[in-house]
Amino acid sequence: MQQHDTLRSAVFLDFDNVVSGLATGAGPSVAHRFATDPEPWFDWLTHDLPRRVLLRRCYMNPAGYLLDENGNRAYFSAFRRAFQALGFEVVDCPPLTRMKNGADLRMALDVMDALAASTHFDEFILMSTDSDFVPLLLRLRAADRRTKLVAHPDVGRVVRAAADSVVGLDALARGLGWEASPLDEALFGQDAGEQVIAAMGEIMAEAQGPVPLAALGAQVRTHTGMTLRESDWGGTGSIDALVARVGGIVRQEGPAGGFVVRQEWLLPPATEAPSD
Incomplete structure (x- = not known):
C-alpha cells in the first residue's frame, strides 16, 4: 500500500461496551447522542485519513438499555435502525450469562475472518474498552495491518502498545459535543x-x-x-x-x-x- 493510497478499512463496534462507557464517563445525554445519531461521530472518527470503510459491523444486545437523566429506559433495539441507515450490519448478541453478552468473542472471530477474506483490509478499527483484544491487535500488526482502538482513556500501557493509535472515549465524547468541566475530565479516568x-x-x-x-x-x-x-x-x-x-x-x-x-x-x- 502506498503512503497516499486510500485506506480500505473495517469497523467493529461493541455497542453495549462503548455506550455504557460514555454514559458512565460523560453522562446519559452524550451516550444517547452516540446511539441515536451515529453519522457525526462516525465522520469525526474516520475522516482523519483518506479511507473507504468497506465493512461496518455493530454488536448489540437488543435487550440492553440506556438510562436517561430521568431514569427512563431506552432499549438498545430502538437504536438499530440508526446504525443500519449508516451502512452497519447489526449483529444481535444476547446475553450468554448474567454479566456477559459474548460480543467480544464474536468480534474477534469476525475480525479473523476479515483478515483472511479475499478483500484486503488495510485497517481495522475496533471500538471496545475490553483489554482482552490485545492478542488480536498483535495478530493484526503481525499481518501488517493498521489498527485503531477506541477505548477507555485509562486503558493500560500494554493495550496502547498493541494498537497503532488509540482514541479515548473522552475524546469521542468531546466529538459528540461534551463540554467537560475539570471534575468531569478527571472522573472519566x-x-x-x-x-x-x-x-x-x-x-x-x-x-x-x-x-x-x-x-x-x-x-x-x-x-x-x-x-x-x-x-x-x-x-x-x-x-x-x-x-x-x-x-x-x-x-x-x-x-x-x-x-x-x-x-x-x-x-x-x-x-x-x-x-x-
Whole structure:
C-alpha cells in the first residue's frame, strides 16, 4: 500500500461496551447522542485519513438499555435502525450469562475472518474498552495491518502498545459535543466507585446547606450517570461507609434517608477571649 493510497478499512463496534462507557464517563445525554445519531461521530472518527470503510459491523444486545437523566429506559433495539441507515450490519448478541453478552468473542472471530477474506483490509478499527483484544491487535500488526482502538482513556500501557493509535472515549465524547468541566475530565479516568466518591466530595464542597440524600443521589447521577445504589454506594457497600470514605461530611437522620452536611457546620463557633 502506498503512503497516499486510500485506506480500505473495517469497523467493529461493541455497542453495549462503548455506550455504557460514555454514559458512565460523560453522562446519559452524550451516550444517547452516540446511539441515536451515529453519522457525526462516525465522520469525526474516520475522516482523519483518506479511507473507504468497506465493512461496518455493530454488536448489540437488543435487550440492553440506556438510562436517561430521568431514569427512563431506552432499549438498545430502538437504536438499530440508526446504525443500519449508516451502512452497519447489526449483529444481535444476547446475553450468554448474567454479566456477559459474548460480543467480544464474536468480534474477534469476525475480525479473523476479515483478515483472511479475499478483500484486503488495510485497517481495522475496533471500538471496545475490553483489554482482552490485545492478542488480536498483535495478530493484526503481525499481518501488517493498521489498527485503531477506541477505548477507555485509562486503558493500560500494554493495550496502547498493541494498537497503532488509540482514541479515548473522552475524546469521542468531546466529538459528540461534551463540554467537560475539570471534575468531569478527571472522573472519566476513574472506576465507578472513585467517580461517585469524587463527585460527592465536589458536590458537598459547593453545598450551601444540608443536602437531602435523595437530592444528593440525583446530583451524583448527573455527574456520573449512576445512582448511588447502582454504584453499590461508591463500592463501599453502604451510605454510611460512603460518607466516611468521602470524609469531611456527616449524615444526619431524617425523612427519606436523612441529610448530608459538611462536618465543619457541626462545630460550635469559636468564642473570642475576653478583652482585658
